[in-house]
Amino acid sequence: MTLLAVEGLEKRFGGVQALAGLSLSLDEGGLLCLLGPNGCGKTTFFRVLSGETAADAGRIDFADRRLEGEGPAGRARLGIARKLQTPGLFAALTVAEHLALAAASPAAHGPVDAAALLARVGLGEHAETPAGRLSHGQRQWLEIAMLLALRPRLLLLDEPTAGMTRAETRRTAALLRELNDKDGVAAIVIEHDMAFVRELDVAVAVMLQGRVVATGSYAEVGRDPLVRELYLGKRA
Amino acid sequence: MSRKRLVQGLVWLGLTLLPLFIGEWQTLQLAQFLTYGLFAMSLALAWGRLGLLSFGHALFFGLGAYAMALATMGRLPGLEAFPSSWLGLALACLVPWATAQLLGFFLFHGRGLRGAYFGITMLALAVLAERLTQGTAWLGGLNGLIGVPPLALGLDGGGPALLDPLPTYWVMLGVAFAVFLGLEMLLASSRGLAMTAVRENEDRLGFLGYDVAAIKRHGFALSAAIAGLAGALFASQFGFVSPKLIGFGLSAEVLIWTALGGREMLLAAFFGALLLSWTETVLAGLLGAYWLLALAALLVLSVLFFERGFVAGILTLLSRGRRPGRR
Ligand SMILES: Nc1ncnc2c1ncn2[C@@H]1O[C@H](COP(=O)(O)OP(=O)(O)OP(=O)(O)O)[C@@H](O)[C@H]1O
Ligand SMILES: [Mg+2]
Numbered sequence: 001m002t003l004l005a006v007e008g009l010e011k012r013f014g015g016v017q018a019l020a021g022l023s024l025s026l027d028e029g030g031l032l033c034l035l036g037p038n039g040c041g042k043t044t045f046f047r048v049l050s051g052e053t054a055a056d057a058g059r060i061d062f063a064d065r066r067l068e069g070e071g072p073a074g075r076a077r078l079g080i081a082r083k084l085q086t087p088g089l090f091a092a093l094t095v096a097e098h099l100a101l102a103a104a105s106p107a108a109h110g111p112v113d114a115a116a117l118l119a120r121v122g123l124g125e126h127a128e129t130p131a132g133r134l135s136h137g138q139r140q141w142l143e144i145a146m147l148l149a150l151r152p153r154l155l156l157l158d159e160p161t162a163g164m165t166r167a168e169t170r171r172t173a174a175l176l177r178e179l180n181d182k183d184g185v186a187a188i189v190i191e192h193d194m195a196f197v198r199e200l201d202v203a204v205a206v207m208l209q210g211r212v213v214a215t216g217s218y219a220e221v222g223r224d225p226l227v228r229e230l231y232l233g234k235r236a
Numbered sequence: 237m238s239r240k241r242l243v244q245g246l247v248w249l250g251l252t253l254l255p256l257f258i259g260e261w262q263t264l265q266l267a268q269f270l271t272y273g274l275f276a277m278s279l280a281l282a283w284g285r286l287g288l289l290s291f292g293h294a295l296f297f298g299l300g301a302y303a304m305a306l307a308t309m310g311r312l313p314g315l316e317a318f319p320s321s322w323l324g325l326a327l328a329c330l331v332p333w334a335t336a337q338l339l340g341f342f343l344f345h346g347r348g349l350r351g352a353y354f355g356i357t358m359l360a361l362a363v364l365a366e367r368l369t370q371g372t373a374w375l376g377g378l379n380g381l382i383g384v385p386p387l388a389l390g391l392d393g394g395g396p397a398l399l400d401p402l403p404t405y406w407v408m409l410g411v412a413f414a415v416f417l418g419l420e421m422l423l424a425s426s427r428g429l430a431m432t433a434v435r436e437n438e439d440r441l442g443f444l445g446y447d448v449a450a451i452k453r454h455g456f457a458l459s460a461a462i463a464g465l466a467g468a469l470f471a472s473q474f475g476f477v478s479p480k481l482i483g484f485g486l487s488a489e490v491l492i493w494t495a496l497g498g499r500e501m502l503l504a505a506f507f508g509a510l511l512l513s514w515t516e517t518v519l520a521g522l523l524g525a526y527w528l529l530a531l532a533a534l535l536v537l538s539v540l541f542f543e544r545g546f547v548a549g550i551l552t553l554l555s556r557g558r559r560p561g562r563r
Contacts, residue, residue, distance in 0.1 A: 050443065052443075071442065072442040072443045073442045073443075073444075073445050073446060073447055073448070076442075076443055076444060076445035077445045081443075081444075082443055084440070084443075088437060088439070088440035088443065089437065089440070090432070090433045090436035090437050090440065090441075091436055091437075092432065092435075092436055093429070093432065093433065093436060097429055100426060100429060101426070101429050101430065101433055101441075101444065102444055104426035104429070104430070105444045105445040105446055106445045106446065106447070107444060107445020107446075108445070146444070150444065150445065
């Protein structure tokens with residue numbers, strides 16, 4: 001069953017056409033990696049999807065309902081949880097308080113076992129540590145754990161492995177896999193790290209200049225001559 | 237019981253016993269400073285928790301003071317024959333609360349005023365209120381209103397009244413303590429957690445599904461109600477209200493007390509206000525106009541060495557003892 005259907009999304013910032021007819025769909029429990037060069041509109045897509053900014057044209061259907069007008073809080077209550085490109089945490093609050101905050105939110109979709117969740121992202125020992133004192137990788141995981149505590153229907157992760165070491169990146173991939181397989185959380189992940197994408201081995205959508213130009217498995221997309229030339233060729 | 241609670245308990249106990257060791261006149265003066273302490277707690281709630289740096293918080297203190305004066309002096313149209321302290325207290329909380337709710341709708345919802353713009357708007361409102369008060373005969377104009385009766389137990393303004401220094405002091409302390417406890421409980425709850433999160437990163441909180449504007453509006457209104465209560469208690473003790481209570485001067489003073497005491501800790505802000513007001517009466521006599529210089533120097537030193545306020549710094553050290561702690 002389709003969870004998210006995006007049709008012809010457009011967004012212009014002054015002279016920049018950040019989204020130019022983006023269409024995309026994701027099944028319930030699906031996992032999708034969104035690739036694309038810098039400035040192709042990936043974050044803008046997340047911003048529109050999470051209600052931070054309105055699209056100029058196009059439609060978004062989420063869980064059999066057309067999204068229109070709700071702000072970030074409204075979309076969060078519908079079950080869309082977004083991880084920001086730079087960790088969005090509350091520096092003075094402890095790790096445990098972050099989860100409590102999420103669990104008490106009007107957007108929380110059910111009870112959570114905070115201790116288990118923290119153990120899962122490797123923060124079990126750090127429940128009482130203020131977020132401001134965590135390492136970069138730990139912050140990324142805390143933010144993911146906080147979003148998971150909302151028990152969202154769709155997780156939007158904007159470059160979750162940015163600034164992580166190889167080992168941390170691999171752990172994040174494993175965590176995502178597990179979340180998707182075991183808990184059935186649907187997710188769209190923006191990534192630059194090809195090794196991470198290969199490791200995840202999931203469906204991939206390649207964006208270019210504000211629209212999706214290729215979809216398929218990592219291998220399929222990798223064979224697409226346009227994608228090779230425009231994107232992967234320059235990087236991989 | 238944690239060490240933090242022990243330190244807090246000792247501070248309140250000390251304040252309870254203090255008047256037994258000082259003179260009547262000093263007790264009365266301290267009782268007045270307790271209302272400043274209550275006022276500082278209200279600002280600590282708005283500024284230290286919600287990040288709402290209000291440069292015009294005396295607006296609410298003044299509204300409370302005038303509401304109390306008008307009610308108890310029988311100057312409210314239709315209620316002349318009912319000069320009740322209780323009515324005064326209720327209005328002194330309600331009027332600032334409603335004012336802050338209304339302001340909150342304009343300031344926080346929609347695009348919302350942030351940071352300095354909010355502060356400056358509050359400053360402008362306090363100055364405006366001061367001017368309006370000065371020009372309104374019903375409010376006593378420049379002279380203010382003289383003869384605000386002390387708190388009286390009777391529903392109609394009669395009955396036993398709060399006149400003697402000791403009971404006055406203890407009643408003020410009791411009110412401050414009750415407000416402190418209530419706020420501490422609020423801040424320890426999940427609502428309080430959300431308020432702290434507003435200060436830390438309000439945009440992020442919205443993405444977690446919280447209605448940030450509503451949290452700010454309700455928190456701001458609660459802060460205003462407490463400021464109004466402080467103003468009412470001040471007026472009934474002092475027996476006199478004037479435009480100074482609603483304007484820029486007192487707004488700046490409460491900011492300094494709260495900043496020096498510690499905006500993120502209610503007790504620190506409260507105690508900071510007491511301590512600074514007390515120091516002012518001692519030093520202003522000795523130093524004259526140089527008192528302001530001394531205060532400014534103190535502020536600079538405190539900002540340099542105790543970014544979160546010096547009372548907060550000391551209380552934190554005491555609460556921590558020798559164990560390495562967090563925050
Ligand atoms: N608020 C804005 N105002 C003006 N231009 C913007 C704004 N936000 C994004 N843009 C422009 O829109 C385009 C798409 O930006 P976006 O941040 O979505 O790219 P991205 O794919 O996330 O890039 P990156 O990989 O660097 O994160 C860029 O050209 C960017 O400069
Ligand atoms: Mg981006």
